[in-house]
Amino acid sequence: MPHTVNMVWCLNLAMADFIISLSLPLQLMLVALHYHRPFGQWLWKLNSTTSIVNFLASVLLLTFISMNHCVVTWPIQSRNYHTQAKVALGALEAWLLAISFYVPYLIFKETIIVGHQLLPPM
Numbered sequence: 001m002p003h004t005v006n007m008v009w010c011l012n013l014a015m016a017d018f019i020i021s022l023s024l025p026l027q028l029m030l031v032a033l034h035y036h037r038p039f040g041q042w043l044w045k046l047n048s049t050t051s052i053v054n055f056l057a058s059v060l061l062l063t064f065i066s067m068n069h070c071v072v073t074w075p076i077q078s079r080n081y082h083t084q085a086k087v088a089l090g091a092l093e094a095w096l097l098a099i100s101f102y103v104p105y106l107i108f109k110e111t112i113i114v115g116h117q118l119l120p121p122m
Contacts, residue, residue: 005087009065016058023051049106056098064090073084 066088071078100121 003084004069005082005084008084008087008091009061009068012094013058013061013065016054016061019056021049021055023047023054027051045109046111049102052105053098053102056101057095060094061091062099064094097122 028044030044030047068082068090071081
């Protein structure tokens with residue numbers, strides 16, 4: 001397959017979607033066990049971290065893809081900005097933005113125990 005700008009976007013988007021699909025079995029187990037966590041708190045925190053960061057990355061990548069398609073409508077000016085290296089840098093920026101958006105949530109995330117029922121983190 002030729003290395004093109006669109007392949008960089010699609011590869012990053014496919015990677016984010018694939019990682020989200022890997023976290024689905026643990027999410028289903030969490031719902032099936034009525035939020036009882038037999039594997040410990042760290043696994044559930046890691047699972048929610050991967051799913052939310054990849055969800056944010058997917059949204060940001062789709063936004064960057066739309067912006068990229070807008071730039072391509074001006075062919076003369078887009079020659080300078082529509083290179084594979086710059087698009088790869090844009091994809092890296094999308095991933096770093098997704099992680100930085102999630103960091104405050106990760107720091108302040110807690111599990112609340114009400115009575116005998118374990119509630120999911122908010």
